[in-house]
Amino acid sequence: MKWKRIPLGPLGTNAYLFLQENGDCLIIDPGGEADKLGRELKKMQARPLAILLTHAHFDHIGAVEDVRKQWKIPVYIHKKERDWLTDPALNGSQLFMGGAITAGPADHLLSGEGNLEIGSFSLKVFETPGHSPGSLSYYSEGAGIVFSGDALFQGSIGRTDLPGGNHDTLISSIHKKLLTLPEDTLVLSGHGAETTIEIEMDSNPFLNGFQAY
Template structure:
């Protein structure tokens, strides 16, 4: 199994493609530039199985409709943000994209609980990591040694908490309880910016020092 980071849109939101040797794949956070993403997937002859969202902010959901329709695949989101997809006020597009607010049809599957998840030949764990937003999720691929953290944890930083439903103390607790307990060599695939590791963030992230 391997993964690929694809920055999309003006905010360079990281979309991740996780693929198996049979070329089946999962898509995480198709945030923008749907046609570009679809072309890349087709060019590589990948077979998408599902779209998983770390959270429902506009820059992480902007290409959901295009990609979902192109491959006829289901969308997964946490229960606390299931209404955000179709609500520009909640997903932030009303504030940041006044001319083109984003409205996405309801997700096919609502994630209500943490724990192990399997889809096709993919197996991973789902962590609820609120703070940046109330329904933020992280997806941990233990055997492969990486976690897709969305906008919870970045290289040298953490997610902003000044948007609706944000809570800084909750975010730091989520990172400490759910992410920093992972092996230090675990790769952190963040929603923006470069890949880092749990160990590097424990050692040098100024937002986590002293916690």
């Protein structure tokens, strides 16, 4: 299995292509620029099976509808954010962009935790709220990677001052769900470069009792 990071949309949000050797592909958080994403998929001869959303803030969903229609694939999201795709007030585009970024309702609503089987992919779904109430992380044990969305970043954590955010909840999510993964697990975040669980356990200032200024 391999993966590719593609920053997209107005904030350069990381979209990810997660690929099997047979060409099967999952698309995580297509935040915008559907044409750019489509060119990359064709270049890699990938066969998209689904769109997985870590959460539904506007910068993670901007290309959802175009990608869904082009490739005729379903969208997965946590049920707590089922209305965020269609509501620019909830997804933040109305506040931060001065306009509406929306998509149609998700095809599959996730709740609780467990295994998610899509084609030849098998992922573990973790609820990691705090940045948003329905934030999810997707873990591939076989590939040794976790798509953490805006929960955990290299040297930082997600902001919690947006509607539905909660700092204590986020810290708890990271400690209980992400830092319990093998230390060599690669963390693929919604913004910035990749990191590892070990690095964040050892050096992330937000997880070690103080904050960097």
